Amino acid sequence: MKLTTMTQVTVDGVMQGNGAASDEDRRNGFERGGWAMGVFDDETLAFINETYQRADAFLFGRRTYELFAGYWGAEERARAAAEDPDSHWIAAALNTRPKYLASTTLTEPRWAHTTHLSGALAAAVGELKARPGGELQVHGSGALSRWLLENDLIDEITLLVVPVVLGQGARLFPDAGPDIALDLVDSRADSKGVTIQIYRPAGRPRYAPATAD
Amino acid sequence: MRRLILQTGISIDGYVAALDRSHPWSDDGEANEDVKRWILDSVWGAGAHLMGRVTYEEMAAVWPTSSSEYARPMNEIPKVVFSKTLERADWPETRIASGELAEEIGRLKREPGNDLIAYGGARFDQALTRLGLVDEYRLMIQPAALGAGLPLFRDLPAPLHLELVEATTYPNGLAIHVYRPRTRRAPTAPDPRTEKELRP
DSSP: OEEEEEEEEETTOBOTTSSOOOHHHHHTTOOOOOTTTTOOOHHHHHHHHHHHHTOSEEEEEHHHHHHHHHHTTSHHHHHHHHHOGGGOHHHHHHHHSOEEEEOSSOOSOOSTTEEEOOSOHHHHHHHHHTSSSSEEEEESOHHHHHHHHHTTOOSEEEEEEESEEOOSSOBSSOTTOOOEEEEEEEEEEOTTSOEEEEEEEOSOOOOBOOOOO | OOOEEEEEEEETTSEEEOTTSOBSSOTTOTTOHHHHHHHHHHHHTOSEEEEEHHHHHHHHHHGGGOOSTTHHHHHHSOEEEEOSSOOOOOSTTEEEEOSOHHHHHHHHHHSSSSOEEEOOOHHHHHHHHHTTOOSEEEEEEESEEOSSSEESOOOOSSOEEEEEEEEEEOTTSOEEEEEEEOSSOOOSOOOHHHHHHHOO
16 A cells, blocks of 8 residues: 555644644644634545545544544444445545554554554554555644654655644654655645645755855 | 735745755756746846845855846846845945844835845744735745755744735646735634534
8 A cells, every 4th residue: 555644734834733722732832723624625625535535544643543533433423424425425434444543552442443553663554555555544643644754654745735824833744854855746726725735755855055046 | 015025945844945054956947947937037026135144145156247047137136135244245236234124124115116025044034924024925845855954934923824826836846836924814714514524
């Protein structure tokens, strides 16, 4: 499976608190949550729905897993998706496809079809990636995404760039992370000012010395 | 009043350059005629080029003797270098602004002429945003993550909401996004269906 990420980020690269600041966020001093609420147009929403629908499996970090389990895994939502999957693409995908959880603290996940990845994470992810075909998707999951970037395990990065500079919060790309050259494979701008860019990592960038610009 | 435009290359992780000021992209849209034309159109449209001292010194060492297509607009259009220490600026058409940044920019905006374009460096850019002086961002988003470096935005007192006015991508992977600050927040009542679909 190829490992793909889909992340809502601000113009300054922040991914934390797109839906809202959680209690955990606020305890850590993050107060500018909710910046991605209501910002996507219908085409972007359809694109997000289609992305979930084509996933073969999902890989989560602990925080996003708990958030998603509480929301998308809620009984009434799971039941509605089971009865009418075409009207509930995201819930149908998340409740029925295999989910893998990378966490050292939450080791007995209760959302159906979840497997906790124990032991060396790089080996476990490598084993999933080695399976033929399909797509292993990571949504949200900041700490996990940063770790995957640092370990060069991501095959494709989809950014949904929301037109705000947040000035606070955890960013998708790690501080003191690797430098990565990227190929831009697709992009578009939506009618509400969100841009979608899809990149594939392409090795190390080549540097020119500082010059006048 | 004329506007202040901030034009800069930026990595997808938000840095205008690595810590040593190098960066893995060309400044001139090399190998892509459309990018080159976009930059030239933009630069020729400036009423004045604005920059911090280090950027000024780098440019002043190159453009006066350069035969690049960019040299003419850089040499012929007036320049303002913001520095409290620089005593002379020998690059023709340059003056030194040594006063408080917001006041100096305010004065420049009230002068007649084409829009002002600021090019950096990073600390100059950060201060312009922090003080709310930028009317338009022309971001040349490079297909690379730097991992560490000099960020375009730093220490914002509040979120800055933007309007996307132009987004173009080029075969070399560059994305040029033009944003303008919103004068007030976008309508806060989100489409209820959007909320439902996208939570959390």
